[in-house]
Amino acid sequence: MLEGFTPWSQKISNSYKQKGYWLEETIYGFLQKAARGHREKTAVADSFRELTYAELECEAESMAASFFEKGVRSGQTVVMHLSNSVTFAIAFLGLQRLGAIPVLALSSHREREILHFCRISQASFYILSRDVRTDGCSSMVSAILEGMPGLEVIYVEDMKRGSVSCPRPNPDPSDVALLLTSGGTTGLPKLIPRTHNDYLCFARESARSVRLSKDDVYLVALPAAHNFPLASPGILGALASAATVVFSKSVAPDDAFELIQKYRVTVTSLVPAVARLWADAKDWMPEDLSSLRLIQVGGSRLMPEHSRQLRSAFGSIVQQVYGMAEGLMHLTEIGAPDEVVDNTQGRSLSVDDETRVVGDDGRDVPVGSVGQLLVRGPYTVRGYFRAPEQNKRSFTGDGFYCTGDLVRFTPDGYIVVEGRVKDQINRAGESVSAVEIEELLITHSSIEDAAVIAVPDEMLDERICAFVIIADGYDPVDRLEIRHFLISEGLASFKVPDDVRVLKRFPATAAGKTDKKALLDIYEKTKNAVE
Numbered sequence: 263m264l265e266g267f268t269p270w271s272q273k274i275s276n277s278y279k280q281k282g283y284w285l286e287e288t289i290y291g292f293l294q295k296a297a298r299g300h301r302e303k304t305a306v307a308d309s310f311r312e313l314t315y316a317e318l319e320c321e322a323e324s325m326a327a328s329f330f331e332k333g334v335r336s337g338q339t340v341v342m343h344l345s346n347s348v349t350f351a352i353a354f355l356g357l358q359r360l361g362a363i364p365v366l367a368l369s370s371h372r373e374r375e376i377l378h379f380c381r382i383s384q385a386s387f388y389i390l391s392r393d394v395r396t397d398g399c400s401s402m403v404s405a406i407l408e409g410m411p412g413l414e415v416i417y418v419e420d421m422k423r424g425s426v427s428c429p430r431p432n433p434d435p436s437d438v439a440l441l442l443t444s445g446g447t448t449g450l451p452k453l454i455p456r457t458h459n460d461y462l463c464f465a466r467e468s469a470r471s472v473r474l475s476k477d478d479v480y481l482v483a484l485p486a487a488h489n490f491p492l493a494s495p496g497i498l499g500a501l502a503s504a505a506t507v508v509f510s511k512s513v514a515p516d517d518a519f520e521l522i523q524k525y526r527v528t529v530t531s532l533v534p535a536v537a538r539l540w541a542d543a544k545d546w547m548p549e550d551l552s553s554l555r556l557i558q559v560g561g562s563r564l565m566p567e568h569s570r571q572l573r574s575a576f577g578s579i580v581q582q583v584y585g586m587a588e589g590l591m592h593l594t595e596i597g598a599p600d601e602v603v604d605n606t607q608g609r610s611l612s613v614d615d616e617t618r619v620v621g622d623d624g625r626d627v628p629v630g631s632v633g634q635l636l637v638r639g640p641y642t643v644r645g646y647f648r649a650p651e652q653n654k655r656s657f658t659g660d661g662f663y664c665t666g667d668l669v670r671f672t673p674d675g676y677i678v679v680e681g682r683v684k685d686q687i688n689r690a691g692e693s694v695s696a697v698e699i700e701e702l703l704i705t706h707s708s709i710e711d712a713a714v715i716a717v718p719d720e721m722l723d724e725r726i727c728a729f730v731i732i733a734d735g736y737d738p739v740d741r742l743e744i745r746h747f748l749i750s751e752g753l754a755s756f757k758v759p760d761d762v763r764v765l766k767r768f769p770a771t772a773a774g775k776t777d778k779k780a781l782l783d784i785y786e787k788t789k790n791a792v793e
């Protein structure tokens with residue numbers, strides 16, 4: 263068993279197996295079986311190539327052999343940093359075939375995050391594609407190597423076809439199959455260990471809930487390494503259903519619409535800001551999008567008004583999805599009434615998702631009241647990877663994950679997400695930790711103190727506003743200077759504050775802590791003056 267992973271108890275594992283949630287199969291074995299009988303069907307495609315199921319398996323076998331020749335072994339963790347393309351699927355499946363455990367970095371992660379992932383996972387290999395590297399930061403790889411001198415860098419483009427056949431490992435399906443990354447509240451992203459059993463359960467249940475079949479074509483528009491397009495039902499749900507997966511380079515209508523028309527895409531998943539962008543673009547772009555039967559919208563709050571606008575642009579094919587890389591997913595069922603789609607985030611995937619809504623004191627609040635959502639179930643993790651201190655805060659003694667989300671349930675049992683307990687900013691569907699930016703800001707020589715908050719934004723859902731106090735005798739800083747500084751420190755550009763305000767001191771709560779609510783008020787009051 264991978265050290266640093268918190269397993270379910272034997273008793274609970276047995277009950278999930280008995281109930282048929284955990285099938286005791288590996289991800290690779292399960293997908294291989296699902297593809298039988300569909301060998302000549304298109305499995306994956308992007309703007310450059312298409313592979314049938316037979317070809318995909320062949321490529322994954324070859325990739326596994328090449329990784330093996332490079333020294334990658336079963337049970338090892340490997341940081342995988344690829345953009346959206348057929349190669350993503352081949353590399354992911356190649357690692358699964360080999361029994362290696364990918365840490366799925368998002369393509370916009372940079373050296374700060376990648377080094378952190380390498381350190382926690384003790385990865386010896388870093389697999390990346392050239393377009394990720396050159397995407398705005400050519401010095402990334404040298405910075406990573408400086409921080410991790412022994413790390414072996416593998417560019418997927420340079421991989422020769424493996425000539426040896428690699429051993430066929432037999433991983434335990436209860437063991438970790440992959441590590442997802444989370445936005446994180448206390449600095450850098452946490453790693454989330456998902457097992458073969460629980461992740462397959464998640465992908466299968468998601469596919470079932472949206473009635474995915476071999477006739478569906480799923481478009482990956484969000485970053486493929488994110489849990490939403492990866493398995494909700496996403497790539498894995500589609501491959502498990504013998505459907506076709508099409509990779510779009512980005513969420514931009516210019517990239518995605520052509521592929522939707524060409525492959526007659528039926529299902530895709532988007533964050534709210536992108537869904538709204540598509541609704542606008544749809545009016546002036548020439549492509550035919552009529553093949554779409556389902557647009558999943560999730561990752562951050564979709565306001566009722568925006569849901570109505572989306573439905574009027576796309577028809578009743580909009581589905582709200584509330585999910586998290588830690589597991590639990592809720593969605594509005596296909597055919598749900600408009601009021602449900604506009605005003606709620608639906609029901610949970612499984613009757614065995616046990617949820618509680620608690621107040622600050624940790625006690626359950628009455629049904630219908632707002633509180634923090636806690637959850638445990640057959641596809642929700644019991645701990646972050648190698649993060650004992652964080653786990654004390656985020657998991658209860660009896661295994662509930664404390665989501666940090668404030669929710670309530672309607673009398674009909676639908677969930678409504680009201681906000682977040684944790685101090686996190688949801689910018690265009692990406693979770694950004696205020697603390698991480700604050701910690702980095704105060705390393706700037708001019709900055710004495712920093713407080714970062716989320717402020718509402720029409721297009722991004724939330725934007726990042728940094729309040730700073732300038733150290734005595736130092737020059738003030740502006741947004742551009744801060745941007746330059748944070749990027750040079752290796753921060754991903756989506757985490758760079760959109761606004762900067764200089765204050766003499768921060769407002770404080772009665773307990774003496776920085777009062778972020780008051781900061782938001784200051785922002786609102788000064789907004790017009792600055793603009």
Ligand code: AMP
Binds near residue numbers: 446586607667
């Ligand atoms: P991540 O760390 O990227 O896995 O983000 C998971 C978090 O995104 C959840 O805990 C929620 O705070 C937020 N989230 C995801 N989907 C929704 C949604 N439909 N509405 C509101 N918040 C959401």
Ligand code: DBH
Binds near residue numbers: 560562583584
């Ligand atoms: O935001 C998320 O993490 C998310 C959103 C929708 C997710 O993990 C998911 C669906 O599975």
